[in-house]
Structure formats: structure tokens, C-alpha cells
Amino acid sequence: MTFTIPIENGNGVKDAEADSQRTLYPYVTGTSVVAIKYKDGILMASDMGGSYGSTLRYKNIERMKAIGKHSLLGASGEISDFQEILRYLDELTLNDNMWDDGNSLGPKEVHNYLTRVMYNRRNKFNPLWNTLVLGGVKNGEKYLGMVSMIGVSFEDNHVATGFGNHLARPILRDEWREDLSFEEGVKLLEKCMRVLLYRDRSAINKLQIAKMTEEGVTVSEPYSLKTFWEFKAFTNPTVGAEGS
């Protein structure tokens, strides 16, 4: 999926040089991330795939990482930009810890910091090509927000990126409740991820679910979802179609 940002001026050759200084299109991308608030905190799910265009090239990429004591970051889009963001946040949390004064960065602060970073990069026409999901719990308060590559940011009870917006959120709008237990939350997320697995061609069947509560973050071991392909329509897909 190529997408050029045209900048008009008379210098043809110089354009190419200048263009090498900024992001024009993504290369290795991750697909959807889905996250919900549940009774004790936040649940987030993403698969472990990194696509190189239409090739499912990398199958062991962790697209969710813990940030500090209170936050969890999930990303879709360009993987190298995600790694750059992790470096920024590393520096941020390091400086925060160096103060050594009992204060710590909560998810709200991290979310706003990321919004500022993404928006500033967009203003320079050199975006970090990611959609980020930031969730966390601090002092009993649950927080779940999203930032896009152009700096659009908001909070909600359930968020998703990419295809997840189209396939997962309608399910969540129908079935999400304030007091989901952990098991119910995982089942709901797995339902969303299964739909994405069937319908999103850049999804792979190897996913992780991360849980964020007051006690901290746990990212599960990778596992696969059970899928069912024995639908009658799949055995002879063109029967009854026009012109067959």
C-alpha cells in the first residue's frame, strides 16, 4: 500500500534527496491491536505478525510492551517506528525513575506525551507510521486511549487499530460491559481476533493477550486460536455463482 505525500517545488533531483529524510510509506507492518477495559484493568490483544507488503514475513514480533509500572503500549503500522517510539519512552521512563521521588508516570501522562510526539512529527511531514493503543491502571483508575499517526487521540472503553476498527469494534459495541471478568474479557477479545484472523489477510494465527492491572503487566505466551474451515460453502465455493 503506497501513499506519497506530494510536496510541490521546482527541484526534481533535490526532492529525492529531501525525501530520503522523511517517512513516505511503511515497509514492515503489524496489523490490528484490540483492547478493552475490564473489571480489574485493561486487556489487550495483538498477533505476532510483521508483513512485508503482502508477504507474511515475520512471525515473532511482539507488538505490545509494558511502559513503566502503570502502562501498556500496543502498536500497529511500521515496526521500526514502533521500536523508535519504545526508545523515546525508555528515555522518558528512565528520567522519570532517576528523580527517585515517589512520583511515577501514569498512563494518562504517557498517552499525552505520545500524542505530542505524533502530532509534532506529522507537522513536519515526517510521521511515525503507527496507530498506538495506550492502556493502564494507576491508583485504581483505568485508562485506555489511542493515538494515530496524524496525532488524533482519544480515550474510550474499547479501542482497536486498522482492520480492528471495522471488524472488532462493532462486536465490542454490542457485547462490551463495564464489569467483565478476566475470563469474559479474554473470550470477547478472542472472538474479535478470530474474526480478524478469518477476514484480515495480514493477520496470522499466533497471538498474545496482555493484562494490565494495579499489580502490573503480564503478557501471555503466544498461542493460536481454533479455527473452523469445514463450512459447506468453502468445500465448493463457486457452486451457484454466476457464470460457473
Add this chain to the structure above:
Amino acid sequence: MFRNQYDTDVTTWSPTGRLFQVEYAMEAVKQGSAAIGLRSRSHVVLACVNKAQSELSSHQRKIFKVDDHIGVAIAGLTADGRVLSRYMRSESINHSFTYESPLSVGRLVVRLADKAQVCTQRSWKRPYGVGLLVGGLDESGAHLYYNCPSGNYFEYQAFAIGSRSQAAKTYLERRYESFQESSREDLIKDAIMAIRETLQGETLKSSLCTVSVLGLEEPFHFLDQESIQKVIDTFEKVPEEEEDAGEGEAEPEAAPVAAGTGEQGGSGDQDVAPMEM
């Protein structure tokens, strides 16, 4: 203070390991008019004495709002104080913008202290001649800090700076153990009473002092004259057990009554240098 050969430059040490310019800067703080701060678990009160250059002029602003949750009271060179307040406001608002969250007081104070330290280690600068009482509330509770021209800072339950602050400090020392659990009203009353100590016999009127409060659910703001006067009225009518009688509502302007709590006698209204308040 005596003149000596090691005090011309802030970057010159004395043989006894002192930086005299920094100590002279701290003297400037002692010449300014008094400022007082106290804190409880949930509130911080900053109060100061209003000193005007002359009867014709208005009094100098010595307490500044830095943010909804932080205020600062200064003593010494008010111009330096104003500049540092602007720096604090700037730091606070930049933090709020990036993180959508109030800056914690401890971090602001460290930045302020580092800024002051720079001026003690550059030959082309001079130390700031102002002491700051920074009071604020963050998620770790209510805090009161004192920032020194030397670049040091300390956390206090209650403190007073400026001229005749020793009287206030003595009062606060007697009572500080109760401050942590004090109610908001008691804290304000204690602040005003501490201010009274620095006035040395002058009658306490609400026009003579400025009081500010901040707390949980209560953003930084100044108390208006009537509220201050109401608090004064609750204790000015009653003769205090600890004080000599003679404070009371009658005879304010007549011969000043000797202060009951013995501390530095002598100093009447000093000749205040024009730039210091």
C-alpha cells in the same frame, strides 16, 4: 558583615571553604519583609506582610500563583522573585501541556534549585537574591519547600523567612506538631498569628497581610480582606495566655507595646533598601 578579600567574585572560595557572595545573597533574603508558609496533610497556607515603599504607593506583590496546585511566597529582591516565578509558571504549564497532568512540587523545586546553583558557579553571574517558599499539592500529598539563593532546598512543615522571621519561627516551633492534622481554618489562623509575631507590637490589620490557600479540591487563591479580618477578630479580642496583655483592640497606634516573646529587640523599622521588600 565584614569585608574581606575573598568576597568580590562568586567563583572565589575563601580559605575556610565559603563562598561569600552566596552568603551575602542569603543576607538579602533576611532583609526582605516576612513571608510564612505552613502545611497540613491536605492544605498549604502562604502568608506575608504587606510593606509599601511609602504611604502613597501600593504594596509589593510577594505571593504568586504558579499553577492551580502550586503557589510561591518570596522574600528579598522582589525583581529576582518575579523572574523566578515566571520560570516556575513556565515549567508548570509546559509539563501540563505535554503530560496533561500537574507537575509534582518536588520536581519543580529541584529545577528551581538547579537554576539557582548555576548562578553560584559562573563568574559572570550573581546569585538570585531571593528566598522562595514553594507550597503545593501533588499526588504524594501537600508539600512546603524553601529554596535558598545557594541552590539548596529543604522541605518543611512550617517556615518563615525575611525580617523578624525569627519571631514567627519561634511561634511555629511551638505549634508545628499539630499542623499535619490541622483543619484548613486552624492552619489559616496559625499563619495569621505567625504574621502577627513578626509585626512586633503593631496591631494586626487585614490590610497589613496577604494570605493564600491551596488544598485538595481547592485551587490556589488569595483570601479576601474580610475573611482575613474575620480570623483576626477571633483572636485579637481575647488576651493571649502566652503573650503579655496589652495586645487587644484598644490603642493601636500609641507607644508600641514591648513584644511579649523575647527575641531580637532593637530592630524597629529598618531602613529598607528601595529594591528590597
